[in-house]
Amino acid sequence: MNKPATTMINGFDASRLASLPERERSMIERRQALLGPSYRLFYENxxxxxxxxxxWLYDPDGNAYLDAYNNVPSVGHxxxxxxxxxxxxAAVLNTHTRYLDDKILAYSTRLLATFPEELNRVMYCCTGSEAVDLALRIAGYQTGGTGIIITENAYHGTTAVTAAISPSLGPNMPLGMHVVTVPAPDAYRADGGDVGDMFAQEVSKAIAFMRRRGIKPAAFIADSIFSTDGIFSEPAGFLRKTLEVVHEAGALYIADEVQPGFGRTGSHMWGFMRHGIVPDIAVMGKPMGNGMPIAAAVMKSEVQERFGHDIRYFNTFGANHVSIAAANAVLDIIEDEALTDNALSTGNYMLEGMRKLQQTFDCIGDVRGAGLFLGLEFVSDRKSRTPDGARSLAVVNRMRERRVLISAAGIHGNTLKIRPPLPFGREHADIFLNTLESVLHETN
Known part of the structure; x- marks a missing residue:
């Protein structure tokens, strides 16, 4: 039985409130009274x-939890x-971009140097949602179109515009009238077919659907590892044909790098680079400042030029001095501590370990990912590849009780989502793998 579509994957069920210890129960009751019902908590407990x-994360009693999930503190909590x-x-100056300052110029030069040379302009904001919102505004202004193509369980943000292209928020959040979804590029269920061809064909169908209804395509947007769709990373390069289809339609390709960016996929600084493509716009979010409110959209100058001349853009806190300082320190740490290399080596070690478990446990249908962004998919039957969201949820919560933190992803919630901070090393991977094996024996 899979998690109902109306509930959040790995979300706390408020009906279980009475079963919790007094300290946590009291906090949740206050939370519900003060913050309202929209806010959700992770885990059964x-x-x-x-x-x-x-x-590592610590509770009030000093218990340590291994964080194998949070990407926002990209270089570690x-x-x-x-x-x-x-x-x-913060002790010197913290203001905005309407005054001259060298620090934003130095950081921008450094940031853009990590991208292909075609991507040579950057605009700043505070969150990934704002960055996506800005990218969509630019795409619409540049193309004159309104149609947006996304994957079936995508997540791109929480503003009115970005929530309308985020079906993973659930059926009560309506998609935009000019938004068309396509199936995620699921190589596990491709039956040997060319994933690149299949995905490009779906995008082409979506474009034809729009045109038949008088909708001009503006943008295709996807995160380069399809994280909320279930983590689909292979084979590297499969997005090239999709880029061609999008450009032939006169639309822009937006790479959402909030989750796969900043070296997380191991082989490259940015997830789209694994596919040998150059998007028109790439967006990134709070991992760039290790959780500080800083985000950005990086783009081709020809994409930004007319928008920039015709429409003023300003974001009071976007690229404030303190956030720029944090972002600069993050780049220092990624370079000095070789965290991209670590993501690749540790990620490959974890993949190897999970594939060994796959040989023992028939409930594991597929293991996939790149760098420190990994997925393990549970099925109730390997032959039919029937998703098993109930097992995934049980494993996530058993792992939490063993003090190892992960979550789940995919339209059926049946794929473990493993996405630790970048300093996660082999010693941490061994804790994760040993705990996972023990939990799988318990739940088998």
């Missing part, structure tokens, strides 16, 4: 955290160099 350090950079800059 919600987690109360008070401190973070590297790849409370990294001392990020903390120092924030404190030092």
């Amino acid at each position: 919600p987690l109360h955290l008070v401190r973070g350090d590297g790849v 409370c990294h001392p160099r990020v903390v120092a950079a924030i404190a030092e800059q």
Whole structure:
């Protein structure tokens, strides 16, 4: 039985409130009264955290939890160099981009150097949602179109515009009238077919659907690892044909790098680079500042030029001095600690370990991913590849009780979503793998 579509994957069921300890029950009751019902908690037994350090999180009783899920603290929770950079800059100056300042120019030069040379302009905001929102505005203005193509269980943000292209928020969040969904590029169920061809054909069908209804395509947007769709990374290069189809239609290709960016996929700084493509716009979010409010859209100058001349853009907190200092420290740490290389080596080690488990446990249908962004898919029957969301949820919650944190993804919630901070090393991978094996024996 799979998780109902109306509930959040790995979300706390409020009907279980009475079963929780008094301390947590009281906090949840206050939370519901003060914040309202829209806010959700993870896990059957919600987690109360008070401190973070590297790849570890701590509860009020001093228990340590291995974080194999959170990508926002990309270089680790409370990294001392990020903390120092924030404190030092906060004591000097913190204002906005309508004054001249060298720091934003130095950081922008450095950031753009990590991209293909065609992507040579950057615009700043505070969150990934804002960055996607801005990218869609630019795409619509550049193309004169309104049609947007997304995958069936995509997540791209929480503003009115980005929520309307985020079907993973659930059926009560209506999609935009000019939004068309396509199936995710699921190589596990492709039966030997060319995933690149199949996905490009679906995008082509979506474009034809729009045109038949008088809708001009503006953009195709996807994160390069299809994280909420179930983590689909292989084979590298399969997005090339989709880029061609999008450009032939006069639309822009937007790469959502909020989750796969900043070296997470291991082989490249940006997820789209694994596919040998150059998008028109790439967006990134809070991992760029290790959780500080900074995000950006990087784009081709010819895409931005007319929008920039015709429409003023300003974001009060976007690229403020303190957030730029944090972002600069993040790039320092990624380079100095070779975190992209670590993501590749540790990720490959984890893939190998999970594939060994796959040989033992028939419930594991597929293991996939790139770098430190991994998925393990549960099925009730390997031959039919029937998704098993109930097992996935059970494993996620058993892991949490063993103090290892992961979550789930996919339209059926049957794929473990494993996405730790970038300093996650082999010693942490061994803890994860040993705990997973033990939990699989328990739930088998």
